[in-house]
Amino acid sequence: MNKIIIAIDGYSSSGKSTMARDLAKRIGYVYVDSGAMYRAVTLYAIEHGMASAEKGVDTEALVKALPKINISFTPAGADGVQHTLLNGKDVEREIRDMQVSSLVSPVAVIPEVRHRLTALQQQYGREKGIVMDGRDIGTTVFPDAEMKVFVNASAEERARRRVKELTDKGEKVTYEEVLENIRERDHIDTTRKESPLRKAPDAVLLDNDNMTIAQQMQWLLDLYHSKCQE
Numbered sequence: 001m002n003k004i005i006i007a008i009d010g011y012s013s014s015g016k017s018t019m020a021r022d023l024a025k026r027i028g029y030v031y032v033d034s035g036a037m038y039r040a041v042t043l044y045a046i047e048h049g050m051a052s053a054e055k056g057v058d059t060e061a062l063v064k065a066l067p068k069i070n071i072s073f074t075p076a077g078a079d080g081v082q083h084t085l086l087n088g089k090d091v092e093r094e095i096r097d098m099q100v101s102s103l104v105s106p107v108a109v110i111p112e113v114r115h116r117l118t119a120l121q122q123q124y125g126r127e128k129g130i131v132m133d134g135r136d137i138g139t140t141v142f143p144d145a146e147m148k149v150f151v152n153a154s155a156e157e158r159a160r161r162r163v164k165e166l167t168d169k170g171e172k173v174t175y176e177e178v179l180e181n182i183r184e185r186d187h188i189d190t191t192r193k194e195s196p197l198r199k200a201p202d203a204v205l206l207d208n209d210n211m212t213i214a215q216q217m218q219w220l221l222d223l224y225h226s227k228c229q230e
């Protein structure tokens with residue numbers, strides 16, 4: 001069977017990363033979490049004094065530092081999880097914390113950051129056989145992807161899922177702060193000038209508010225098999 005490119009876009013915490021990773025594992029494709037790449041750049045900015053809650057993001061300094069930022073992934077472990085490497089260091093845990101989450105959207109609006117990461121993402125797709133999730137994968141990174149999915153769920157449902165994920169990891173967060181962060185990111189992601197979060201006209205909508213993980217997987221597999229026959 002010919003390999004294809006699968007683009008999964010959607011709102012923050014809509015479950016798209018888990019879904020994309022599980023699908024890739026199931027069909028033997030490579031999975032790339034493009035959000036992790038924006039998070040790694042944000043972590044670099046925080047660690048080098050270029051981003052903070054008080055001062056925001058120092059765009060000029062970050063753009064200058066971009067050539068020094070290398071992002072890669074470890075191969076997937078048995079659970080299908082790849083770890084993100086920032087200049088060779090495993091930062092998988094740090095990039096998921098609230099500090100990074102609250103500064104990543106302002107970093108992701110910077111055109112130079114987007115151009116650099118988009119080019120890297122396109123390299124990953126050269127051989128096809130890839131599932132990539134993000135915000136602009138079906139619109140900007142792979143506009144010709146054979147299969148495009150746009151995932152949505154209500155902000156409240158997404159906040160509930162995210163609180164569970166963070167508290168399971170031992171982080172202390174409240175539902176209110178997580179909901180606020182999700183709403184703020186939705187706003188920044190959908191209104192930025194460069195590659196805003198949009199459903200590509202040829203993407204298929206998946207509203208997963210009331211779907212189990214197993215139901216979503218079946219839905220994706222059905223779509224994948226139909227796309228492979230086209």
Ligand code: DC
Pocket residue numbers: 012013034035036038039104105108133134135136137185189
């Ligand atoms: O998927 P995520 O929540 O880990 O993504 C983190 C942030 O990165 C998100 O707020 C927007 C940004 N992002 C983006 O702008 N474009 C992508 N392709 C992926 C993520």
